Structure formats: structure tokens, C-alpha cells
Amino acid sequence: MTVEHRLGKEHGRPGYDASVPPVLRIRPGTGERIAFETDDAVYAELHDHGDLAALKAPINPVTGPVYVEGAKPGDALAVHVHEIRMGDYGWSQSLPGAGALQHRMPDHVVSRRIPIDAEGVHLTGRHVVPARPMIGCIGTAPATGQNSTVMPTTALGGNMDLTDVAPGATVYLPVEVEGALLSIGDIHAVMARGESSFVAIEAAGVAVVSIDLIPDAALRAPRVETDEEWIFVGLGDPVQESVRRGYEDVFDHLVDERDWDRMDAYAVMSALVHSELGGPTGSEAPDPLHPFRAVGAVTLHRLPKSVL
16 A cells, blocks of 8 residues: 655654644645654563653654645545555553453552454454554644543544444544644554443554545534444543434434435434444543543444445
8 A cells, every 4th residue: 555644653742733734734635655663662661661650752743743734624534445454463451440340350550461363353362353453543633722532532533442443444533733734643452332441452553544634524522433333432421422412413414414314314223333442532621630530421423324
């Protein structure tokens, strides 16, 4: 695959921030491919030293940002994921205070280096599964302040940890600043939906994407398109609010964007639009004293393309 632009992991930093100068400017719609190299240094440090307090590497650095010519507030980026390349290993780690199973695991770092080869991802001595690489962090910069690359997921993306953000998918991201300022990081070799551990099989790698621009899209949350589905991200606190917002976006897409009859949309959604919890990062900023404890919910609402 031809790649026109390569961004090394030295351009990685935590957070989405409009004050960070872009490392690349591109014109959307050209099909030019950009390779974002990502980093796993934090997991290597934890594996070697097992001490969160002594970390020098940032958690979930994202590579970028990329300035998209012509992008303005109210537009959306369409980021087409073409390929994800990985190295020879990834990481599975249990971190104190992180993940749904923290109360079942020790109160110290537990780390396992996971080989990745032609056979697949070697989770244990007897469990080898096919790699299903995905992008955990993908987002644009906010108009003010800085959005986290750990938690929460925001309307502009971030650490969404969605298994659908994989080769063949297109991710639609709202734009709040001129140029959008896209950054990408946190590649996973394989991850179950929901990521119970908060640290799935993390792996350094390279994500290859191209970018289109959708003027005046007015999205209020990210969307993901695959060959078979449109996936609408709901964000809210409590979880019922997240579900409601996701359903509203599916309904408005059918009625306002596709000119469906309202009752047709209502009936089809009730029969065929499946919903589920999304990534583990929540939709609101966490308590600083408990930075890995999610507040609010990320939900996914799946509209099959076969009904369109």
C-alpha cells in the first residue's frame, strides 16, 4: 500500500489540544494516505518496573495533530481506516483501580507480554486467537482546553476503544476548530467489546488512514460506518441518557437525513437497531482522585445498512 505521509511516534503526546502546532497539513478528498505510528512505551515501563507513580512515558499518547485544509467548526472529518500494522508483541496488564475487574485482581500491577505472530495473538499458552487490530484513540481538538486521551470519550472522539474502528471502517468526527487537528493513537491487537480490563491487548503499531471532509455535518457525537452498519455513539450520564441520545441520532438520521416517515423509522428502529455499551471510558470527566473510574456511559446503536 502506498503511503504519502508518515508521522513518527515522536509526534505523540497525551491529550487533544488546539494549541499544539500541526505536524502535517493535508487537503481532504485526495485519497492521500497518512501513516500514524503509535507508541507502547508506558506498557513496557509498567512491565519492567510495575509502578504507576514512577512512570515517565505518557499514557495513551496520540500522534499528530494533522491540519485538514478547509475544515471549520460544524464540519466533520471522514477518516477512512485502510490498514493497521503491528509489531511482534502486545501487552495485557492489570492496573490498580482500573477496569471492571479491579476488585478481583491484586492491588499492584500485573503484566504479561503477549506474542503476536503469523499464528495469531498468544493470550495464554493454550489460547491463540486471530489478530483484530483496531484504533483506540482517534479524535479532533476542542475549541477550548484539552480533551483527555484516557477518559472520558467526548463528542470529538478521544479514547473511544471501539472494536469497529478497524480496517475498512470510516470514522466520522465533529470539528470544533479550524483544521480539525486530527490525532490517532492507542492501537490494540485484539479487544473484546467493552474492554473489561481497561488494558486490552495493547500494541505499538501504525495506522494508515485517508481523510475526507463533510461540510456542515453538525454531528453531536462520533459515528462509525462499516460495510454492514452505521454505528451511532451515545454519550450521557446516567446510562439511560446516553442510550436516549444515541437513539435520537439514529432517528434523526433516518427522518432528517434520509427523509423517512417518522413511524417507519420508529418501527424499524424498535425491531432492528441493536444497542450495547461501548468503550469503558465514560462520558464525563472522572474524579481526579479516581482517574480510572468512569463517570457516565458510552453506548453504541447499530443501524443495519440492509434497511436503507
